[in-house]
Each structure stands twice: as C-alpha cells, then as structure tokens.
Amino acid sequence: MAAFRTTAWRLISGILGVTCLLLMAALGILLNSFNKQTVHPGPSTDLLEGSDCCSCQEKWIGYQCNCYFISNELKTWEDSRNFCISHNSSLLQMQSRNELHFMSSSTYFYWTGLSFSDEHHAWLWEDNSTLSQDLHLFFNTVNPKNCIIYNPRGSGLDEDCGSEHLFICKQRLS
Template structure:
C-alpha cells in the first residue's frame, strides 16, 4: 500500500513579481490537486483494509446472536419436557383428578404399589383402610401402563366356590379382554404378573399388592 504524506504549501514570498506569483499560484494549485488525489487514494486503500474486517465482525455478531437464540430455544424445550415428566404416569387424554401423595394417577384412577408382603385378605384390608380396593383390570386399553409392571402383586380377583368362576371384588366376572389367567394346581386368589397376565396363588401366601380407587 502506498505511503500517505501530508503536504504543507509554503506561502509565496512577499515581494515576488506578478509573473513569479502566477507561476507559484499554478504550482500551489497543482500540488493541492496532487495532495488531494494522494489522500483519496489513501482513504480508498484504508477502506479496502477495513472492509474485510467489518464483514468478519458482522458475521461474528450474527453468529453470536444465532447461538444465543438457539440456546434459549433448547432451554425452553428442556424445561417443558422436564415439567411434563414430573408425574410418573398420568392421563394424557383429558382430566385426571387429584390423588393422595405418592399415588399414580392414570385416566382418572389412582394406583398405589405397596412393597410390604401380606396375605390376600390382609392386602384387601389394607386397601379398604385407605378407601380403595385391590387392583381391578377394566380393560387393556384404559390401563395400558400396567403392562410394564414387573414382579407379582395381589389383585382383587378371587375364585368363588359357589359357581366355580373367577370374580372381582365388586362381584363382576372375569372376561377374556381384561387379562389372561394362568391357573396353577392350587390357589383361589390371583397375582398380577405383567403384560395383563395373572397367576393363581394360595391366598395365605404373602405377596406385595396394588390398591386402586377413583380419583376425586
């Protein structure tokens, strides 16, 4: 890049002749034009140097703004997902009323899984003391989350000696669309296993149990 110089024009001597003054005036005018052209070239060269830097700075600022916007969006998505996962199992299709603390709400029913081992009669009494009953399978579609349950739990299904059928606590009979009951050699009570499958068991054997009631 060319070097830029400052040109200082010396004033004409006080007693110059008219001809000399005219020559000096023309010289000064020529030098002024040359000086102006040089300064213009310097300005253009500086602009060429500054332009790429300016473009780089604009791009950097734009990228920083884009990064901040994307970060904020992902933060909002994360908080939304976190809030939606606060309840282990809940209704995603309409209202699911309030349940007692630590109970699971699903499709307007409340469920509780108890880990202490009790006989079937003791489990039934425990549920009744909490204004609930042992688990009843109404339908696979309405209680689809139960297919993920592992281990064995007492449910409200017993074998009646009167007619030799399996009935729920409320007196309704077991239907094939509720669950599959695997009858063992002995046992008059049912244990829920998983995937809507239950096994018969001696009612006096201790097992964990599931209580259920309608959400208020």
C-alpha cells in the first residue's frame, strides 16, 4: 500500500511539473508574439505630454507644438526629403539636443534635414539656417558630400546620401 501512495504522488507531481513547463512555454510564446507586434522604430503615435497645442494628422506624433512622422521605411536622403515635402513638412531640423527625448530609447539612425552647402561652405538645415554650436558637438562629420543621420540618443554621423535609412519629418505648427 505504501508503494502505491509513493507511485501515485510521483505520478501527480510529474503531471504537475509537465503542466507547469507547458504553461511557461505557452507564456513565453505569447510574450514573444506580443513583443513582435508592438515593437516599432519610434514611440507611440499618441499625443505626447506638452503637445496640447497640436493637432497632428494620423500616424504623426504631436510634441511641443510640432508634429513628427517617424518612418519605418528605408529611403535615400532625397527620397526621404521628397516624402516630407509631399506631407507639408521637412526632414528633421533639430532646435535643441533634447528635442527628441521622447525617442531616447531608439537605437535607429534617421535622416535629418542637415546637409553641406558648397555655396556657404557650411552645414545647413533645409531652410538654410545654420547648425547651432550646441548641436554641432554631436556631429563628427568627415565628408561634406554626405548627409547626416541622427540617433535620438545623441549621436550623429555623416553617411552617403544615396544609402537608405529611416527618416523623421517635422511639421512646425507654431
């Protein structure tokens, strides 16, 4: 009789152990599936804190009276610029180091509206304004024939304008 009880308890504990492992595996699969569906190269498209003066079009992010479009499509600098223009905006023109702090967890690099002007012998934004000294520290540029990609964590690089990257459009509302 004692041998029967030991065998029954072993069987029950074995069944419970296998059930526990199956539940953990199912949870892992569900979490992995959930993460794949919600991972995007930018923040959510909901209006962010401090965006009460914004009314942005769908899939754009409102922040501090500006609207931002964070692409999930790779394009050349020129194609990115044309996309932004077609949406009544321009490639990202940063005003301060912290402008994109709402994207600080992003590991991607994005095209900006910064390029070298042979005429002025300087790096200029699309509207021909100059790069502020505050931001200049972030761009360790080598080749003026290149365009600038930027990571919201604070680093900028020069890159062949014909290569493909994600991009950010900015529409000023104020």
